[in-house]
Every structure is written in C-alpha cells, then in structure tokens.
Amino acid sequence: MIELSGISKTYRVARRPAGMGNALKSLFSREYTLIPALTDVSFTIRDREMVGYIGPNGAGKSTTIKIMCGVLTPDSGTCVINGRVPYRERIAHVRDIGVVFGQRSQLWWDVPVADSFELIRDIYKVKEDRYRKNVNDLTELLDLGDILQTPVRNLSLGQRMRCEIVASLLHDPKVLFLDEPTIGLDAVSKIAVRKFIRRLNVERGTTILLTTHDMQDIEALTQRVLLIGKGKVLVDGTLAGLKKHIASRKTMTIEYRGPLPTPIEGMMPLQSDDGRLVLSFDPSEIPVSEAITYFAQNTDLLDVSVSDVTTEEMAAKLYKEYNL
Numbered sequence: 671m672i673e674l675s676g677i678s679k680t681y682r683v684a685r686r687p688a689g690m691g692n693a694l695k696s697l698f699s700r701e702y703t704l705i706p707a708l709t710d711v712s713f714t715i716r717d718r719e720m721v722g723y724i725g726p727n728g729a730g731k732s733t734t735i736k737i738m739c740g741v742l743t744p745d746s747g748t749c750v751i752n753g754r755v756p757y758r759e760r761i762a763h764v765r766d767i768g769v770v771f772g773q774r775s776q777l778w779w780d781v782p783v784a785d786s787f788e789l790i791r792d793i794y795k796v797k798e799d800r801y802r803k804n805v806n807d808l809t810e811l812l813d814l815g816d817i818l819q820t821p822v823r824n825l826s827l828g829q830r831m832r833c834e835i836v837a838s839l840l841h842d843p844k845v846l847f848l849d850e851p852t853i854g855l856d857a858v859s860k861i862a863v864r865k866f867i868r869r870l871n872v873e874r875g876t877t878i879l880l881t882t883h884d885m886q887d888i889e890a891l892t893q894r895v896l897l898i899g900k901g902k903v904l905v906d907g908t909l910a911g912l913k914k915h916i917a918s919r920k921t922m923t924i925e926y927r928g929p930l931p932t933p934i935e936g937m938m939p940l941q942s943d944d945g946r947l948v949l950s951f952d953p954s955e956i957p958v959s960e961a962i963t964y965f966a967q968n969t970d971l972l973d974v975s976v977s978d979v980t981t982e983e984m985a986a987k988l989y990k991e992y993n994l
C-alpha cells in the first residue's frame with residue numbers, strides 16, 4: 671500500500687551571480703531561489719494496483735517518485751509505503767521497491783549485462799536460487815538471452831531498457847516505480863515492454879506506478895490515472911471517466927465514392943480530404959446507429975469508423991482545462 675498525505679516539497683537553489691567579485695561574495699552570503707515542486711499531494715495506491723501518473727513537464731512527477739524511493743525528504747506531509755517511511759528507513763525500504771528511470775541507467779556501462787545483474791544481486795543480497803530463477807524467468811520473458819554477455823554501451827536503447835527493467839526486478843520488489851520506461855523506444859520495443867509490465871502486474875501482483883508522457887502507455891496499461899500539474903494532484907479517476915468528462919462527443923470517419931456527403935444537422939466537419947470525411951457529433955443528440963444508417967443510405971460508402979476521443983487528445987484537453 672502506498673499512502674501519501676499532504677506532501678509538499680520546495681527546492682532551494684543557490685543563486686550564482688555572474689562575475690568573479692559576485693562569485694566571491696556569494697561564498698559568504700548566499701541568496702536562494704525557492705522552487706515549489708509539490709503542494710499538498712495526497713493519494714493512496716492499493717496493493718496490486720497499476721496507476722498512471724501523468725502531467726506536463728515540470729509538474730512534479732519525478733519529485734514525487736524520488737520521495738517515494740526515499741531519495742528526497744518532503745518538507746511536510748507523510749509518505750508511507752508498505753508500512754515504512756521511505757526517507758527514514760531507506761535501506762529496508764529499497765529492498766521492497768524497484769525503480770526504472772527511463773532517462774538514466776542503473777547498469778554499469780562497460781561491463782556485460784550479466785555482470786551488472788551479479789553486482790545488483792550482491793547489493794541486494796538476493797539468495798542464489800531466487801536470483802537464478804529470476805534471471806532465467808525474466809530473460810526468457812523479455813527475450814534477453816543473446817544479449818546478456820554484451821556490454822551495456824553496445825546495446826540498443828530498446829535492449830537496454832528491457833535489461834533495466836529486469837535489473838529493477840531481481841530482488842522481487844512488491845512495488846515498482848517506472849519513470850518513462852518507453853521513452854525513445856521504437857513501436858515493437860514499446861509493445862514488448864508494455865506486454866511485460868502488464869504480465870508483471872497480473873502474474874506477480876506487483877504494484878506499479880507508471881509515469882509517462884506517452885498516452886499509449888496509459889491507454890494500454892492503466893485503469894486509474896492521477897493527473898498532476900504545478901505540484902498539485904488535480905484529477906484522480908479512471909481513464910474511461912476522464913475521457914467521458916473531457917469529451918462526450920464522438921468522431922466519425924467515413925470513406926466514400928462520389929460527391930461530398932452532406933452531414934446530418936448538428937454534425938461538425940473536422941477534416942475533408944479526397945473521399946474521406948471526418949465529423950464530430952454528440953451521440954446524445956444523434957445516436958451512432960442513426961448516423962451510420964444515414965450515410966449508408968445516402969452515400970456510396972466504402973468504410974466507416976466511430977471513435978471516442980483519443981487518450982492524447984484527452985491529456986491535451988485536460989492540461990488546457992487546468993491551465994497547465
């Protein structure tokens with residue numbers, strides 16, 4: 671169980687004025703700039719839940735994760751994870767958590783991946799049989815067999831990211847923090863990583879907090895989403911609920927032969943290319959079945975599709991709604 675209550679954190683950064691004289695002066699009397707990163711952040715994540723933590727750049731996501739890992743101490747509020755306060759009981763706490771920062775590596779650059787895994791085993795004092803089983807299971811699941819003897823610096827980003835995830839799981843953590851785990855990956859690697867994260871949550875019951883700017887990750891993996899902006903939690907809800915809140919309208923794309931079809935009154939054309947028309951409409955005014963029947967009867971219809979607002983559009987509208 672993860673419980674954050676009233677967490678606030680402000681960074682204090684020393685101001686460095688330009689010029690030699692000013693630099694000397696600042697050695698004796700320092701001036702500081704205060705950067706509020708989190709204000710009164712509260713949420714609870716139950717065991718085995720997988721939650722998306724989203725928000726624009728600088729919203730406070732990484733700061734929250736650093737507090738939950740025990741790297742940072744908040745100025746006020748409480749954070750309790752599996753009954754422990756991370757920044758007070760760091761050593762015991764890190765045995766229960768795994769962390770992947772997509773932009774940073776926990777693997778040693780010049781040595782083969784397998785050697786990095788051994789070092790991590792030593793650090794966490796993972797028992798030999800448990801370690802062997804984990805390496806075997808995880809390397810098979812993530813298809814890493816061939817690359818274990820390759821130095822990390824020679825791996826592609828997708829290969830490295832899969833190794834990073836395995837490295838974070840060798841000690842069987844109950845909770846996993848993933849900070850942009852699919853950043854920079856190609857479509858195939860993204861799908862492989864997402865599939866693995868889902869299995870981890872379902873089969874091992876790992877509690878997962880996923881931070882990402884990739885709304886496809888959120889769509890594929892999480893039911894519940896926490897939206898953070900300017901250091902505050904603004905929304906805590908289901909992905910479906912958020913989409914409903916943001917857009918009750920639907921988008922219809924029709925492909926046709928012949929002249930441009932006339933939409934039903936109340937439909938708004940969004941885009942019209944050669945033989946393709948995209949319309950937006952409110953299904954409470956025009957039922958979807960009626961819209962499809964109308965075009966089927968009045969147009970030489972080749973194809974039709976109706977979709978909800980995409981997760982990308984939802985995030986953009988949410989950020990706009992909250993002035994982020």
Ligand SMILES: Nc1ncnc2c1ncn2[C@@H]1O[C@H](COP(=O)(O)OP(=O)(O)OP(=O)(O)O)[C@@H](O)[C@H]1O
Nearest residue numbers: 681683705706707726727728729730731732733734
């Ligand atoms: N070490 C630091 N020193 C000073 N200010 C910091 C530090 N780390 C973060 N900040 C500031 O705190 C605020 C929150 O940053 P944080 O990195 O938590 O946001 P984020 O949501 O993770 O952003 P991103 O999506 O860009 O990674 C920002 O204004 C950032 O500039």
